[in-house]
Amino acid sequence: VANISDVARLAGVSPMTVSRVINHSGHVKEETRLRVLRAMKELNYVPNDLARSLVRRRTDTLALIVPDITNPFFTTVARGTEDTARKNDFRVVLCNSDEDPAKELEYIRMCVSIRVDGVIIAAAGDGSRKNLELLDSFEIPYVLVDRKVDGVQADVVTGDSRMGAFQLVKHLIDLGHRDIAMITGFLTTSTARERRDGYRRALEEHGIPFREAWVKETSYMRNMDFTLVEQLLDCTPRPTAIFAANNFLAVQVIRGLRHRGLRVPEDMAVVCFDDVDPYSLVEPFLTVASQPAYNFGTIATQLLIERIEHGEGPAPSPRSIVLQPEVIIRKSSGH
């Protein structure tokens, strides 16, 4: 494999001149430039970015850490991130934390060891704070996406979870429901907390008491515990509607209901956060608070790159972008 010296030798110049040609840094006579280009082609030369990054102290690489790339919400965030990164000549390394702060930490260590220029992260939970401190100590900029982290000051792009939850629950109330249960992610994640708060506020504004027992907390992931649904069904009185705090939870809820022979929405209304299936939906069924996932990715990436590219002078203070969800009413709420 040819290196920069091989090219230099063949072109009859110094490695430095080749470097100048590669990097379009100018100050090279057109004639020499062409000679170098010819040599590069002849040797099938591809610059070694490891060496380049090592000396430049910059990798042109971002990391995106999400809980689970098979969740269509995060998939779409990832696409937004990648497209934006690419436009700005950055690469993206993708990591799945599985909602696990320990696994997340491993990936953050990796980010440091490969010297990424910045990180976009949908944090596993408040336990991520320590993980992020590692980035701080290496002065690697990062932006939080989808979820805030308690005690962390950083750029953040989130949806208005409180508002979305409020509207969803209000919709159920308007339909006449008063016994509304909720299944949410672990309350160590900001979205779980905010969605619960929105739920609570909607109830209270309509004079319906908030019952702790009707809020079930579990993992946001696909493998959520089936029995939680059963527990809700065994409550007295039995709820007539369930608010699921994300798409996977909603799917599990519906499966649980089916399992007990209950129909949606006839026997139980169901609403949730996040589109279940943003691209393939043939027959959208779920009433949802849909979030602009792609924009989560593009905006977060823009903020991050801005910070990376920012030269001397005072760095911009942490910015918070809040995007509004759109409530889409469909069959599952029995409107």
Added chain:
Amino acid sequence: VANISDVARLAGVSPMTVSRVINHSGHVKEETRLRVLRAMKELNYVPNDLARSLVRRRTDTLALIVPDITNPFFTTVARGTEDTARKNDFRVVLCNSDEDPAKELEYIRMCVSIRVDGVIIAAAGDGSRKNLELLDSFEIPYVLVDRKVDGVQADVVTGDSRMGAFQLVKHLIDLGHRDIAMITGFLTTSTARERRDGYRRALEEHGIPFREAWVKETSYMRNMDFTLVEQLLDCTPRPTAIFAANNFLAVQVIRGLRHRGLRVPEDMAVVCFDDVDPYSLVEPFLTVASQPAYNFGTIATQLLIERIEHGEGPAPSPRSIVLQPEVIIRKSSGH
């Protein structure tokens, strides 16, 4: 940021000894080892993998190139790849080619310049051959996943597209359909060709003539041309069933039909390849040939790593793993 010399100095040893500790290469007295470990902790030291990779000529990094990560099929392949890579201490860089050989080439150049140890690729089409030759010339091993590439000898993990298509179309024929149209990806991709062949064989085995005009060719991507469906509807006789060669095409077909006020399956039966929505399906609707996408990823990655890890001696000759699709009959075919 501390480097290996800083640690060495603090521990009162040479950088070489620190290196030995980092890499668990043994031959270090337990006492010194602990001293080094303490120094590392104190300096918050994280080894620089760029430097390490540069000298070791190995990055422990794989690349996965897929047409579109928002397609749930590829998302699942990606998850299989990542999980397997991780288990074997490899990282994964993810790339979207958008079914475009030119964009694919850019990413392959990147693979070379960052010196990935291997590549897993769902190639854009037969035009990918030249792109893959670049990898060959740098002796970077790769394995093809989902799609073969004309004229390329390499490990390959595919589904039995011909068989799946055959069964899907046979199912339609068994239901009494004789006027069956097909919408497939560009015939420069092996899956499009094989699915068309399976379709054709099913027809011919049942004495139904194969009509070129009833096979519409377009991009596998989400933004497929709406008007193709309209063209099919304007044929005489009008087909009574449509076989879509992947999930996104099926969705577009159904949208097109809706647009013209046609119901599925009452007015038109629809079947397709690949699950539309492997995780979130609340009410599966489409009759599909479902492929074990996760295994595509895991197997491809295993083959690749085997090849990377393979020391001296003759490299294994190209292997071909063919996984069987499972036909799942649901409402959209009007069984």
Added chain:
DNA sequence: GTGAAAGCGCTAACAT
């Protein structure tokens, strides 16, 4: 069991 020297492939900084 430990260290010194050399160098991976490139570019920043300073000549000329």
Added chain:
DNA sequence: ATGTTAGCGCTTTCAC
């Protein structure tokens, strides 16, 4: 407009 020097942070090789 081009070249020289030095060094990024690590590991390989060979010494002791």
